[in-house]
Amino acid sequence: MWRGGSNTRTCKRRFFSSPTRSRHHRPPYICRLHSRGSQHLKAMAEVDHLAAERATARFDVEEMKVAWAGSRHAVHVADRMARLVASDPVFRKDNRTMLSRKELFKDTLRKAAHAWKRIVELRLTEEEADLLRQYVDQPGYVDLHWGMFVPAIKGQGTEEQQHKWLPLAYKFQIIGCYAQTELGHGSNVQGLETTATFDPKTDEFVIHSPTLTSSKWWPGGLGKASTHAVVYARLITEGKDYGIHGFIVQLRSLEDHSPLPGVTLGDIGGKFGSGAYNSMDNGVLRFDHVRIPRDQMLMRLSQVTREGKYVHSNVPKQLLYGTMVYVRQSIVADASKALSRAVCIAVRYSAVRKQFGSQDGGPETQVLNYKTQQSRLFPLLASAYAFRFVGDWLNWLYTDVTQKLEAKDFSTLQEAHACTAGLKAVTTSVTADAIEECRKLCGGHGYLNSSGLPELFAVYVPACTYEGDNVVLLLQVARILMKTVSQLASGKQPVGTMAYMGKVQYLMQCKSAVSSAEDWLNPDAIQEAFEARALRMAVNCAQNISQAASQEEAAGFYERSPDLLEAAVAHIQLIIVTKFIEKVHQEIPGHGVKEQLQALCNVYALYILHKHLGDFLATGCITPRQGALANEQLGKLYAQVRPNAVALVDAFNYTDHYLGSVLGRYDGDVYPALYEEAWKDPLNETVVPEGYHEYLRPLIKQQQLKLSRL
Numbered sequence: 138m139w140r141g142g143s144n145t146r147t148c149k150r151r152f153f154s155s156p157t158r159s160r161h162h163r164p165p166y167i168c169r170l171h172s173r174g175s176q177h178l179k180a181m182a183e184v185d186h187l188a189a190e191r192a193t194a195r196f197d198v199e200e201m202k203v204a205w206a207g208s209r210h211a212v213h214v215a216d217r218m219a220r221l222v223a224s225d226p227v228f229r230k231d232n233r234t235m236l237s238r239k240e241l242f243k244d245t246l247r248k249a250a251h252a253w254k255r256i257v258e259l260r261l262t263e264e265e266a267d268l269l270r271q272y273v274d275q276p277g278y279v280d281l282h283w284g285m286f287v288p289a290i291k292g293q294g295t296e297e298q299q300h301k302w303l304p305l306a307y308k309f310q311i312i313g314c315y316a317q318t319e320l321g322h323g324s325n326v327q328g329l330e331t332t333a334t335f336d337p338k339t340d341e342f343v344i345h346s347p348t349l350t351s352s353k354w355w356p357g358g359l360g361k362a363s364t365h366a367v368v369y370a371r372l373i374t375e376g377k378d379y380g381i382h383g384f385i386v387q388l389r390s391l392e393d394h395s396p397l398p399g400v401t402l403g404d405i406g407g408k409f410g411s412g413a414y415n416s417m418d419n420g421v422l423r424f425d426h427v428r429i430p431r432d433q434m435l436m437r438l439s440q441v442t443r444e445g446k447y448v449h450s451n452v453p454k455q456l457l458y459g460t461m462v463y464v465r466q467s468i469v470a471d472a473s474k475a476l477s478r479a480v481c482i483a484v485r486y487s488a489v490r491k492q493f494g495s496q497d498g499g500p501e502t503q504v505l506n507y508k509t510q511q512s513r514l515f516p517l518l519a520s521a522y523a524f525r526f527v528g529d530w531l532n533w534l535y536t537d538v539t540q541k542l543e544a545k546d547f548s549t550l551q552e553a554h555a556c557t558a559g560l561k562a563v564t565t566s567v568t569a570d571a572i573e574e575c576r577k578l579c580g581g582h583g584y585l586n587s588s589g590l591p592e593l594f595a596v597y598v599p600a601c602t603y604e605g606d607n608v609v610l611l612l613q614v615a616r617i618l619m620k621t622v623s624q625l626a627s628g629k630q631p632v633g634t635m636a637y638m639g640k641v642q643y644l645m646q647c648k649s650a651v652s653s654a655e656d657w658l659n660p661d662a663i664q665e666a667f668e669a670r671a672l673r674m675a676v677n678c679a680q681n682i683s684q685a686a687s688q689e690e691a692a693g694f695y696e697r698s699p700d701l702l703e704a705a706v707a708h709i710q711l712i713i714v715t716k717f718i719e720k721v722h723q724e725i726p727g728h729g730v731k732e733q734l735q736a737l738c739n740v741y742a743l744y745i746l747h748k749h750l751g752d753f754l755a756t757g758c759i760t761p762r763q764g765a766l767a768n769e770q771l772g773k774l775y776a777q778v779r780p781n782a783v784a785l786v787d788a789f790n791y792t793d794h795y796l797g798s799v800l801g802r803y804d805g806d807v808y809p810a811l812y813e814e815a816w817k818d819p820l821n822e823t824v825v826p827e828g829y830h831e832y833l834r835p836l837i838k839q840q841q842l843k844l845s846r847l
């Protein structure tokens with residue numbers, strides 16, 4: 138084995154003791170490998186250090202890939218696109234954290250242009266193109282162009298406007314972004330200050346930034362790339378302010394990319410972490426009385442006539458927020474991707490990594506065998522699957538609501554808002570925390586950029602803020618919960634994901650029948666406990682708000698908002714558990730696949746129960762003894778998951794390129810990769826560092842001189 142310690146140590150000592158090494162010198166260990174020829178390297182690369190783990194799996198991994206991806210077709214397309222990206226040197230990303238901001242941005246432009254070239258050359262379908270961009274895995278202006286600019290025009294533009302603008306956007310003749318947030322306001326959309334004042338003399342809107350705080354601030358793709366934006370501004374006509382509306386505004390010349398007259402714009406500066414979201418040009422934008430034709434107001438929901446009359450179609454004004462609802466829905470699906478990547482890295486590495494426990498010279502213990510490692514990691518593995526399935530369901534709900542809206546049925550708008558807002562908030566918060574937990578699960582090596590985890594965390598964590606701060610979104614869910622509770626007395630039956638609240642008489646007084654650890658494997662027992670907890674927390678909040686009799690309802694809501702957040706989380710966790718249970722009730726082909734998903738579903742539910750035991754006990758849904766039984770069952774489930782863990786992350790079907798982690802490599806050959814990766818750092822280009830002669834040598838010499846004088 139390569140780790141035959143002494144050789145490596147000797148080489149290393151010799152290397153570090155030589156001050157005259159040339160630039161780009163490779164370390165002796167690598168030389169040793171190379172001197173044995175590529176044959177040897179190849180043989181090493183073919184070793185599957187995780188083969189024994191894969192052999193213990195009790196289910197058909199190929200079929201699990203289908204369950205994860207949604208269909209055989211989805212596995213096939215994803216596989217093709219992932220390999221296409223992985224095999225193309227332009228899409229290399231292993232050096233990303235070492236690039237300067239300018240280099241990184243240029244690299245992003247290059248990748249986006251190359252991706253587009255490949256999409257056109259290969260005549261990829263929309264599905265294939267989306268996947269290709271996903272596997273390129275570098276945030277950039279195209280995300281906002283396809284993810285928000287195009288959907289905003291589709292959702293809020295009239296047919297004529299779509300006809301005019303979409304073909305330009307589809308062919309990249311224009312590049313667009315979504316300019317809503319301002320320096321002074323993000324969450325409070327109604328507080329935005331940019332104005333769009335109609336001038337009937339010229340049939341134009343005058344777009345203006347009246348204050349510093351009205352500067353658009355944050356829009357992705359705005360800083361350097363976009364030629365156009367959907368700008369949200371207060372519509373003023375006939376002297377009256379009609380609130381926020383969307384406008385298509387050209388920002389830059391289509392000839393030389395310079396800002397148009399009256400437009401000031403740029404990038405807002407470096408962001409958290411190396412690489413990560415710094416590939417995105419989040420921007421600042423100010424308007425100085427910029428004129429646009431009247432027909433560049435997005436007029437599907439409301440219009441301004443030639444004479445300047447404001448006309449609002451007979452539709453809810455919240456449809457203006459439709460693009461945000463759409464993106465929140467995709468962010469839930471994205472959470473399962475980010476979480477599964479982190480978990481894949483941590484599970485594989487935990488199976489490779491060994492610490493302690495060697496007896497009589499035998500092997501040490503794989504850290505994955507430690508119960509503490511399992512109790513931290515397996516709930517995250519289960520959450521990745523849970524988020525995947527609830528994401529699929531949310532996508533179905535979104536499509537269903539969209540079809541209903543087309544038919545002027547607005548009855549499910551509130552349900553769509555509550556589910557997208559709540560699920561976005563819970564899944565992104567859990568995922569961000571989980572990526573950091575996976576870093577810790579990988580010990581010291583998890584802190585290296587080459588583990589992929591620091592960058593994954595840095596790129597992911599703003600998801601807790603963009604598309605709605607998670608607390609602000611959960612308070613939206615809480616408002617809807619309070620409204621639903623208040624309507625129960627009048628006999629109005631709640632629908633959709635709130636339907637369980639209709640069982641208020643039963644759920645307020647039911648007692649769990651669980652009397653053994655195995656009883657917690659019964660989905661009805663889980664479902665009932667989660668429903669009772671969520672309902673009782675919501676009802677408690679409603680009672681506390683109304684008991685503050687001296688206060689207005691809004692003031693009571695404000696006072697109780699920390700409890701309301703917890704009630705909203707309980708409701709959303711119930712949705713996730715319910716959708717997972719529904720999933721495993723379906724027919725799922727493949728040897729052992731359903732059993733594994735069943736186990737993961739139970740892990741997810743019982744882990745949440747254990748983590749939030751205080752809620753379940755305080756609301757009297759379960760007894761302390763039942764809580765202890767749930768924890769006992771959880772331990773048994775971890776033991777069941779253990780032999781399948783590596784295969785369960787293999788089912789995500791990620792290429793090494795997409796994972797971007799030396800710790801998460803498919804072959805588990807972690808140590809040579811870590812070692813080799815270290816030498817690629819620019820600091821290792823010279824043996825004696827730059828600055829030695831300026832700072833280190835004089836310091837050492839000075840100290841030596843002082844000592845010699847003593």
Ligand SMILES: CCCCC/C=C\C/C=C\C/C=C\C/C=C\C/C=C/C(=O)SCCNC(=O)CCNC(=O)[C@H](O)C(C)(C)COP(=O)(O)OP(=O)(O)OC[C@H]1O[C@@H](n2cnc3c(N)ncnc32)[C@H](O)[C@@H]1OP(=O)(O)O
Binds near residue numbers: 284285
């Ligand atoms: C690299 C990783 C990429 C991951 C992403 C993956 C895929 C995504 C694909 C593409 C995107 C690409 C990249 C994404 C990355 C970053 C992009 C980021 C973009 C942005 O951040 S855009 C800006 C987003 N801004 C916000 O989200 C602002 C948050 N605030 C609001 O939404 C609202 O203002 C509010 C907080 C919900 C409240 O609004 P307000 O007008 O004050 O109303 P209320 O008085 O609170 O409520 C009135 C009434 O309306 C109902 N309501 C509110 N919102 C909605 C809604 N959206 N739909 C339906 N109904 C709504 C509310 O319930 C009230 O109802 P009542 O019956 O009580 O009156």
Ligand SMILES: Cc1cc2nc3c(=O)[nH]c(=O)nc-3n(C[C@H](O)[C@H](O)[C@H](O)COP(=O)(O)OP(=O)(O)OC[C@H]3O[C@@H](n4cnc5c(N)ncnc54)[C@H](O)[C@@H]3O)c2cc1C
Binds near residue numbers: 356604
């Ligand atoms: C990486 C990134 C990309 C982005 N991309 C875009 C983009 O493309 N286009 C765009 O328009 N915008 C974009 N944004 C802006 C983003 O949508 C906003 O930052 C986000 O909606 C949060 O708003 P805020 O910054 O005003 O936060 P604030 O509302 O100022 O939040 C600050 C704190 O106040 C709390 N808070 C606020 N209101 C309440 C309340 N009512 N009750 C209790 N607590 C409250 C929050 O929980 C938070 O803790 C992006 C942001 C980021 C970080």
